[in-house]
Amino acid sequence: MGYAYQYGIGVRGNARAAKATYRAAIRSKTITEFGKEEAEYHLAVLLLDEGGRTNVVRARELLGAASADGDYPVAARVLHRLEHGLPPDPWRCRRGLRRTILGQAWCPHHVARGQDQGRDSVSVKPAVGRPRPR
Secondary structure, three states: OHHHHHHHOOOOOOHHHHHHHHHHHHHHOOOOHHHHHHHHHHHHHHHEEEEEEEEHHHHHHHHHHHHHOOOHHHHHHHHHHHHOOOOOOOOOOOOOOOOOOOOOOHHHHHHHOOOOOOOHHHOOOOOOOOOOOO
């Protein structure tokens, strides 16, 4: 649900609700490790979109947690870029889902690789941050 609030997919975009939903998922005792890492990653992206020193510090912590066991290379990549003073350039799609499944945010990394999501995805901008390039 946090992802839907973050990108306004099926609901009005709401960064505050997205953050609350991600935090609840991270604290949950019944969430899978996969789901927890996904919530950590997307909360980190949302914090980076909002900007600010405190948000960047917290985003680094979340990205470190999401990539700690080595099975979330996108989180590790974003963390590496932050540690080296580069723009984070995060992926905005959902890990493990085919790009043809509806309800995913536009992800510039797939378009650049020739995997234009076109009519099969929802082209949305994050509730916070820059609009997608045209």
